[in-house]
Amino acid sequence: MLNLQNQARETFNKPLADCSNSEIYKILLDFVQNESQKLPVNDSKRKLYYVSAEFLIGKLLTNNLLNLGFYDEVKEELEKHGKSLDEVEEAEHEPSLGNGGLGRLAACFLDSITTLGLNGDGVGLNYHFGLFRQVFEENKQKYKPDEWLGEPTWLKKSEISFNVPFKSFTLTSSLYDISVLGYQQKTKNRLRLFDLESVTGDIIHKDSIDFDKTNIKENLTLFLYPDDSDREGNLLRIYQQYFMVSNAAQLIIAEAIERGSNVKDLADYAVIQINDTHPTLIIPELIRLLTTEHDIEFSEAVEITRNMVAFTNHTILSEALEKWPLEDIEEVTPIISEIIEQLDQMIKSEFSNYPKVHIIDDNDVIHMARLAIHFGFSTNGVSELHTEILKDIELHDFYKIYPEKFSNKTNGITFRRWLMAANPELTSFLNQKIGTKWHKDADLKALLDYQKDEETLDELKAIKHDRKVQLKNHLERTKGVKINPNSIIDIQIKRIHEYKRQQMLALYIIYKYMDIKKGNIPATPITIIFGGKAAPAYTIAQDIIHLILCLSELIDQDEQVNPYLKVLFVENYNVGEAEYLIPAANISEQISLASKEASGTGNMKFMLNGALTIATFDGANVEIEELVGNENIYTFGRISEEIVDLYENDGYDSMYYYKKATIKPLVDFIVSDPMLEIGNKENLERLHNDIKYKDYFMALIDLIEFIAIKEKVYEDYENEKVWWEKSLVNIAHAGFFSSDRTIEEYNHEIWHLDN
Ligand code: CR1
Structure with a gap:
C-alpha cells in the first residue's frame, strides 16, 4: 500500500504537507506507473486495433487511481495533510492529442475496452503540440503552441520502430506507449503513439503555431490537423496519415505473427476499427505490405484486408469527408496511389453505372470514405438518426450495394x-x-x-x-x-x-x-x-x-x-x-x-x-x-x-x-x-x-x-x-x-x- 508521507520524505526529503502540488503529482505518477507495470497486457489471440488521428484522453492521474482502486485512499490521505487531489491534478498537463467528439470518443472507448477485459490497443501519433492552445486577446481567438510534453510523463518509449518509405526518403519511427487501465481490471491495454526523433519543435516560430510545412523530417508530428488551406498543408496531412497507418499496419502484422499468425490468416488475429476517414490509407498500406513483404497475391491481399477493416463515420458534413487529389498521394507515396488506382479500377468495372461509388472521381480526386466502405467489412454510424441518414441519403448507393455492411452503434461515454x-x-x-x-x-x-x-x-x-x-x-x-x-x-x-x-x-x-x-x-x-x-x-x-x-x-x-x-x-x-x-x-x-x-x-x-x-x-x-x-x-x-x-x-x-x-x-x-x-x-x-x-x-x-x-x-x-x-x-x-x-x-x- 501507498504511504504518501514516507514517499514524500524519501523523494523530496520533507513532509507531505510541505510538498508542492507538482511534487505530489510526481510521487503519485510514479506510484501509478509502478502499479500498472505489474499488470499484464492482454494477449488473447484476436486483437482489436483502434486506429485514430485523435485520442483526447484528458488528464490521467485521477482516472488511473480510480481504476486501480486507490482513489478514495489517496484523496483522504492528501486531505489529512491539507492537500487536495483536484489541486494536485492541476500540476498535470493535459495531453492535447485531439480536437473534438471523435477524439474524446476514442478515449472513452479505450477505457471501456480495457474495463471489459478485451484485447485492444489504440494506435495514433504523438503530436508534440497537439491542437493549439486558445487564448483570447481583444475579444478574439489567438493561437499558442500547447507544450504538453515534458517530465514527468505517462509516455514510455518502447524498443519498437519501423521504416516508413515515402517517395524520396524513408523515415524511422519510435513508438511510445501509455498504459490504459480498466476499472478493477487485472489486465491492461495500451495507447500506442508513433513519433519521429528528428521532430523537436525547434522550427516553430516563436510563440506562434507557424512553421516550415515542407520540412517533413522536422515537422511531421508537431501538430494535430496542421492548417490545410494550401497544398503544402494538404501534403503534410497526407504525410502524417501515411506515417500513422504504415506504422500501425507494420505493428499489427508483426504482433499477429508473434501470436502465431501465418499472415494468410491475419484476419483471425486482428481487427482494425478506423475512426473516421483519417486512417483509411491503412487499406492500401496493408495490401502493399502483404504483397511486397509477405508474398501474397494482390487479390488475396485485398480479401485479407477487407476482412480486417471496419469503418466508423462520424459526420455528414462534406468539409469533413476527406478527399485527396490523386497527385498529392502520388507525391507522398506513389506505391500507395498505384494501389488505390488498382482498387478503383476493380470498383469501376463492377459498378460502371454508379459514379457516386467510384473511389476516384472524374477530377482525379480520391474519396476516402468510399475506399473505406468498399474495402472494409463494416460501416457504422454513431446514433440511430445518423445511421438512418447515412443509409437513406448520404451513403444510399452504398447501402443498396452492401446492406449487410451497415449498422448503428450509438455513442457512449465512460x-x-x-x-x-x-x-x-x-x-x-x-x-x-x-x-x-x-x-x-x-x-x-x-x-x-x-x-x-x-x-x-x-x-x-x-x-x-x-x-x-x-x-x-x-x-x-x-x-x-x-x-x-x-x-x-x-x-x-x-x-x-x-x-x-x-x-x-x-x-x-x-x-x-x-x-x-x-x-x-x-x-x-x-x-x-x-x-x-x-x-x-x-x-x-x-x-x-x-x-x-x-x-x-x-x-x-x-x-x-x-x-x-x-x-x-x-x-x-x-x-x-x-x-x-x-x-x-x-x-x-x-x-x-x-x-x-x-x-x-x-x-x-x-x-x-x-x-x-x-x-x-x-x-x-x-x-x-x-x-x-x-x-x-x-x-x-x-x-x-x-x-x-x-x-x-x-x-x-x-x-x-x-x-x-x-x-x-x-x-x-x-x-x-x-x-x-x-x-x-x-x-x-x-x-x-x-x-x-x-x-x-x-x-x-x-x-x-x-x-x-x-x-x-x-x-x-x-x-x-x-x-x-x-x-x-x-x-x-x-x-x-x-x-x-x-x-x-x-x-x-x-x-x-x-x-
Ligand atoms: C460528431 O460531430 C459525434 C462525434 C463522435 C463528431 C459528433 O456528433 O458525437 O464525432 N464528428 O462520434 C467528427 O468529429 C470529424 O467528425
Missing part, C-alpha cells in the same frame, strides 16, 4: 471519468441510494424509486449547488473570473461551428439583454457559459467567438443587466474544464441544426450529471428523448426531414426570417453602436451579413421557437419540485449511454474478440 471521477459527490449519493452494482452495469434506473421523495430531490439540489461552488472556485483560481453560484448555470461547450449554432444562443442572449433592459428581471440570475475552439481557417467561427466575447463585455459593463445575466467564454476549453463545467450545469445546450450533429456525447455527459437538455431533434438527442420522455427534455425546432428537404430544394431563405419583427432587431444588434464600440467592425459586419444573407446552417429558422423554449426552461427552474424530479429522471435513464454498452455492441457485432 462513467468512470464522467461520473465517478468528475462528480464524486453525485457518485456517493448514487451509492447510498441504489448501491454500487451500477459501477459494473451502469444501470441507474433504481433511482426512479426516489422520484417523488422530497428529501432525495433536496440532496440532488444540494449536490448541484456544491458543484457550482467548486466551479466558481476553480474559475477564480485558474482563470481569474467570477461567477455567481446561486445563478442558473446554462452551458454550451463543443467545437465552434455554425451547424452547432452557438450564434443562435448568442442571438438569444441579445434578446435577454434587451428584455432585462426593458425591466423584465429574471427570477433567478442566469449564467451562460461557452467553451470551444474554432478551426484557424474557419472565419465565421472566429467571428462567432468575437460576437460572444463582445456581448460578454457589454453585459459585464452594464449595471442594469449584470446582476441578472452573465456571459462567460471559458478560454482553452478542454477535457479538464469539461470535468468542472458539466457537474455544475443546470442546462445543457444541444441545439445543432437537425441532421447535422452525428451524435453528440456532451449531451450524454450533462444528462448523467443531472442537467436538463434543451435539444433539437438531432443525433443522440432523439434517443435521450425516447428514454426520458418528452416531459423531461426541452425539444424544439425543425426535424431533420424538413431540413434535408430544404437543402435538397434550395428552399431556405434567411431574409424571410431576418425580416420578422422579433428577429431583425436581434440580428441588427450585432452591428449596433454599443457593439461596434467594443468590437471589431470587420468581424461583426461580416457575421451580420452572413446571418442576414446566407445563414447556411439556418440559425434563424428555429430562433423564435428557441427563445420560447428557453423562457420556458428558466420559468420551470423556479418550480423546484418539478425541476429536480426531471433532473433525477434524466440521471436514472443515462445508463444506456455508458460506453461499456457501446463497446459490447461493437464487440458482438463487429469485432468478435474472445472473452
